[in-house]
Amino acid sequence: MNAPNSVHDAVVIGGGFYGAVIALYLAKQRGFKRVTVVEREPALLQRASYNNQARVHNGYHYPRSFTTAYRSRINLPKFVRDWPQVVKSDFIKLYAIARRNSKVTSKQFQRFCRETNAQMELAKPALKALFEPRLIEDVFVVQEYAFDSLLLAAWARRELLEAAVELRFDTRVEAIARAGDDRLTVMARGPGGDTYSLDTRYVFNCTYSGLNQLGGDFAGTRTRLKQEITEMALVQAPPELEGLGVTVMDGPYFSMMPFPSRGLHTLSHVRYTPHLHWDDAHGVDPYARLAEYPRETRVDRMIRDVERYMPAVRRAKYVESLFEVKTVLAKNEVDDGRPILFEKHANLPGCFSVLGGKIDNIYDVLEKLDAELLAAASNQTLCS
Template identity: 30%
Template sequence: MVSRIAIVGGGWYGCHIASSLKALGFHVRLFERHKRLLHEASGNNQFRLHLGFHYPRHHGTRVQSRDGFMRFVERYPLLSREIPENIYAVPRVDSLIDFATYRLIMTSTGIDFREQTEASIPILGAEGQILTGERVLLIDQSRRYFTEVLGDSLVLGHEVTSIVQGADGVTVEGEPYDLLVDATWGQQLDIPLKHFFEPTLLLYYETAQEFPACTFVDGPLCSVYPTEDPTIYTLSSVPHTPLARVGSAAEACRIRDAVDGATVEHKRHLMEEQISRYLPTFRDSFRFIGPQLSIKTKPVGNVDDRSCSVFRDGRIFHVMSGKIDTIFFAMERIVSFLESKNSQNFLSASTPLKEEILTRGVKTGVYRNKVEQS
């Protein structure tokens, strides 16, 4: 019987899995090496709750995002908010896909949107635009929510140094558990999937005016997206946000921590130049206030796959995803294993079916008549 479960990593996946398992009655212990939850990639990203519009080239990612978005809003109604004007635009020259094809893909995926010809700000070079219902994540509110819900199940400010798997369980820091969920994206244990680590640099900007969320797709493009503070936005760029592509988490951390002012200014110049090709009022509307540094883990390959995968190695689960809204997929994979393991306790070596059939036959006279005839 599975009853004690350890989780390493206090990001969105670790917090959701831990709180869900705790609500189901399991004894849960979540280890986070920082002194607060959602401290790394989960709290250092573009704050976007995806619906699937970002991924016209990967059906699986779109479907997981579409379904996960609806479930997220239902499960956590106070941990995200609407964006009054959320635009996806397809540039006529720089996009890898034309607007008609993009629109057809999104329609066939069953994602709601509204096509528009004009926005509240000037947008240059767009073949087409749509308005979407994607939302912005409220990270500080989420952090406080999970801290309260998990309570004494949390071990904050503790980096796990000992994990030993046996036939019947996993020992974590000398304590026995039935299962372990590694939600660190390869920073604690190696993921059984070819992957790389990508240190990243986004930029924070402040504005005194209302400005829409603007995302340009698809390919080596850029986006401006609001944060939980409605006066602060992030600027992200597919070619300029990454700092490197390396094979170890330690090397990614070293590169991230070595970023200096000159690097930030260089990236800022490139990213502002790129976004201004589409949003000519960007520099007049925003004031740069600082960088955001993080590390992403991505699968190796040319496909645009950011869907969620769950790998099991004995008593250890490895979670891998590029989207926050697919937390429910990961949880369901783990629960299906728990149900199968717990159901084994009710299985016996033999089945009483034949005995029951014969007994019913005797009671109804069928078996007796057959004997008399013979």
Template identity: 70%
Template sequence: MNDAQPIDALIIGGGFYGAAIAVYLARQRGLRHIVLVEREAALMQRASFNNQARVHNGYHYPRSFTTAYRSRVNLPRFVSDWPAIIKQDFTKLYAIARRNSKVTARQFERFCRDIGAPIQPASPALRGLFEPRLIEAVFEVQEFAFDSSKLAQWAEQALRECEVQVRCQTQVTALYRGSEGGIEAVLRRADGDESRLHCRYAFNCTYSGLNQLGGDFPGIQAQLKQEITEMPLLQMPAALDSLGITLMDGPFFSMMPFPAKGLHSLSHVRYTPHLHWQDEPGRNPYDKLQHYPRQSRVDHMLRDVERYIPAVRGARYVESLFEVKTVLVMNESNDARPILFEKHAHLPGSYSVLGGKIDNIYDVLEKLDAEPFTRPD
């Protein structure tokens, strides 16, 4: 079947970026007929949920001033725009290891002051949670978490208010140049039914699936690396329950509140990535994830964390979130986390967007501000 009514914009992917772009196009650019397509049964069920739920404030990127500074600029705006989803009632600590760290305590403190990020030495009580032979310094900083479930609720309400048509359990399989201009999209529902839809603009916001569209879609120019990652969720003991802790900056770890489930997440540079490969068309990363055995490495993570924070012995493992993480190859060896924003000249009106951090949404919107979208008649 074919959709008889041409639309202004097709959004492919119902994660945070796809939803935010749809809302932006409706509210800021005046596009009236927008369709958002999501392969899952509901919005924000994949990478937008299965992550560490951190709103960065720059501290994580001492080797990329640009990324750190952009986080500092974006955080207060993000908190102002989405106050209902933000968790602030915890203390965030950054600790610097004595060995194998790529930044010293002095360097880290100077870096924070350079980007204007609040930092102060942790109290003796908090410092006492760490093994002093392995930790050079502990700092109290200002960093927040977000509730992925509440963010999904925002998306559903905002899209409804903007009269964006949401089609879940549906995939876009191909994009073609329309015979009379615009773009023809091939849609396939979970039941196998296919249809075509004509649109003026198409936004590929599929994260790990950016290269999985057929037809005239040219693929993205940037090289991508795909990783299957594990994010364990833990019930923390009382001494750690009101804390978020990041050990910098090498083969270390981070523990953050995970508000959507009332638990803490744990990521570890060595053990979180399970499997990786270079992305290419036709090699579907979600198929690889579906068939991956998902054997947890949480025991390895906790044994390493325990060396630095003995109190973590009292943590209780609940479950693990497995997901495909997508990174730009050009940035995998440094701290930089720029957005990917590609405008495909070979398929006029089509764009691909990738962001590695939730607060990067403003970098995307700034790019879109510069695009000359024409309003419908």
């Protein structure tokens, strides 16, 4: 093993959106002088940050989780303010309520929108006519956006380089170990297979589905996680649906959202998007399972079911599918909530694991991080 480098202020494991923003926050807001991002892919924002529905939530999706909805209502305006160049808002977003098997009725959805102060109005007849009235109770026009992950990745790389954050690509972190009372050692394997170590004050584990795949003194998260292999179909929408985003609530239904990075739409279905799931465990590498998965598309079943509710979908042209591992907190399977995971590891002082279910959760993460660093600074002052 090569000799360790000089001590870093922080090592961020994972160059997705969360890892990039945390690294920028540490360098620009907290004054950390040496911050390094270690990413196993050849570029930033290549995995879950890209392979998703590209939706900037505004709370509508979570009538059974008021906390998640409330946080989205607070965070969406911040996201639009901070990343206006990546936000796509020039489409009409519709939420439709199914007549049968829905966990929320039209009246309940309207009350939920009033309680969360979320903008909503009944769709005009021309838009409502896109749906099968026997199966859809009501259709609402709401305020919800999409984001372009390619533009977001370009922004992240530019900002990180300007902030003098070191980027190490094609590099996999294998373990974290204690190196003293206030130091950690990160063991990594570079693109040529060489191993080396990074000594650091802080480690932020932002590896999403790989949170519990680190060795050494890293004991894993206390919070139980569930892994899913998911399929997000990319389709060319027919003309009458091209300027729309659609979500049918709240049960075994679907969403069809603009995907700005490709100029297409994503098509996802509660029943057919999840292909395989398991309880997360150390030693069961989710990305290895994804690599071995046959990736047979279910888009034909998605379209057959979706066209019952929205007949025009039968004219959508399938392009390809994005397969990815989705990680959720096991405790939120009942209410579909998407809170953040922000765990401080007691056996590794200065080590944190971070997971967010939605892109706007980044503000909740930064609030937690700010509180932790302020508390650490206060403790150092009291001890000095």
